[in-house]
Amino acid sequence: MHWRWFRGRKEASGTFRSRHGSCAVNGGRPTGRACRWESRRPVSWRLLAAALFAACAVGLARCPAAEEKSTGATAGKAAESSLEYVPLDAPAGMSQAVIVQGFPLVHTRQLLPVDRQGKLVGEGSADAQIEQVLTNLDALLKDSGSGLDKLVRLNIYALSPSTVTRVLELLSKRLGATVRPAVTAVLTPMTERGALLAVDAVAAAAGGDQEVVLKRSEAVAGQKDCADAAVLPVGGVAYLSGQPDEGGLTESAVARSMTGLMKTLGHLNLAPTQVVQLKVFLRPATSAGEVRREIQKFFPGQLTPPMVFVEWLAAVPVEIELIAQWPISGPPGENVEYFTPPEVRPSNTFSKVALVRTERQIYISGLYARVPSRGEAQAKYVFQQLQEILAKTGSDMRHLVKATYSVSDDDAARWIDRTRPLIFDPMRPPAASKLMVHGVGMLGRTMTVDMIAVGSAR
Known part of the structure; x- marks a missing residue:
């Protein structure tokens, strides 16, 4: 048995990668097919790990709701627009996966438990702060043509796992x-002193704009000249991996x-006008204003x-990742392509850019x-759980678009790194x-992985 590796030749202006290999690009558009070949070599430790991986696989526990997929659509939308929740064995109030197709998508900024004047609400009270954050999210989504009833993904940032659990309890109400x-x-310190949590979200929206719409909402306190939400039009998406910079946080x-x-x-x-959201990893959190x-x-x-x-x-004190609109053009092709800028060395465990060429995404x-x-x-x-969820939602490990690996100790980080080459x-x-x-959202765990796929x- 041998592990199969696929390599593509990097061209002068960057490389696109798809299931058929690599193609050279000039200015971001394909210009020709580059060569592709296979080499085989024994990698015994990887084969052993892969065998153990399969032997230790545990099937997802089933709940009655796992077989019932909830579908909703905005009135007046075409039949192909759908928002489908796939609970599987997820706790009440959430799904293991959500499939969204044919809707514009609202991406919010990070929302804190502050009132419309920007003052912290409920100091020391998790419940009061959660209610304020959810109220802010509800108001912002409604102001952007959406609502809590169209939520696709909720990202929670908290000081403790108990706060995460309580967010889900109060949200479900x-x-x-x-x-x-x-x-x-x-788990992370907040940018606002005294805050116990923050959230951001992705939600389906109404509207038929062809360009990104950036919105500053009067319904929530915000920063001058900074958007509270962006509406990504129906179509393609570009996910740009984080780009770190060494040195001090200056x-x-x-x-x-x-x-x-x-x-x-x-x-x-x-162009910058096509950027939908920026996610910044930094230290310390209190440097967010700068x-x-x-x-x-x-x-x-x-x-x-x-x-x-x-x-x-x-x-590295700062890394920034980015989501942007990617207008779909040309004949039908792969649902996702991968791009490596010419100045960047390719990696076999992550792509610098993933380009979604379909209206259907799986969160x-x-x-x-x-x-x-x-x-x-x-x-x-x-x-293993990821592979099973992908199989149940019509995807696989070759159609992953955006991954976030959060770890809270070196052992977890090491095994993320060792596992990726085996399965990608x-x-x-x-x-x-x-x-x-500082921690992940469940007690006793030191790793969590979330994905977007097609x-x-x-």
Whole structure:
């Protein structure tokens, strides 16, 4: 038995990768097919790990709701527009996966428990702060043509796992029984002193705009010249992996990271007006204001897209990832393509850019091991669970688009790194960020993995 590797030759202006191999690009558009070949070599430890991985696979527990997929659509939408919740064995109030097709998608900024004047609400009270955050989210989504009843994914940032659990309990009281978003959670200090949590969200929306709509909402307290939400039109999406910068957390470090992202957008022939959201990993969290002001300089003459901040524990003080509109053009092709800028060395475990060429995306909740364990056992269970969810939603490991790996110790980080080469096609890894955080959203766990995927069928 041999592990199969696929390699593609990098061309002068960057490389696109798809299931058929690699093709050279000039200015972000394909210009010709590059060569592709296979080499085989024994990798005994990988085969042993893969065998153990399969032997230790545990089937997902079934609940009655797992066989019932809830579908909703906005009145007046075409039949192909759908929002489908796939609970599987997820706790009440959430789904393991949500499949959305044919809807514009609202991406919010990170929302804190503050009132419309920007003052912290419910200091020391988790319930009061959760209710305020959910009220802010509800108001912002309604102001953006959506609502809590159209939630696709909710990302929770908290100081403790108990707060994460309580968010889901209080959210379920505001939602109908059939509204079950995908949910992710990490533990991180907040950008606002005294805040116990923050959230951001993705939700289906109404509207037929062809361009990204950035919105500053009067329904919530916000920053001047910064968007509270962005509406991504129906169509393609570009996911740009985080671009770290070494050195101190200074204005120049943030500027260099943003300059790299803008250069990648240029390779793709995309403009700053097409950016939908920026996610910033930084330390300390209290530096968010300084980072925000530096990022604003890259969006002159327009609202700065929604921003999210997470404190991470890394030697590199700042990393920024980005979501942008990717207008679909040309004949039908792969549902996802992968792009490597010419100045960047390709990786077999993550892509610098994943380009979605379909209106159908699959949002997968943060996955955890069933029981507390060491990093190896957690990785085996989490990635096996991921494969099973993908199979149930019409996707597979070759159609992953965006991954986030959150770990809270070195053992978990090590096993994320060891497992990815075993299960990913090295020509088709997702865009990704791996971050060391203060904790993940479940007691006794040190790793969580969340994903966005597309269907495996064209």
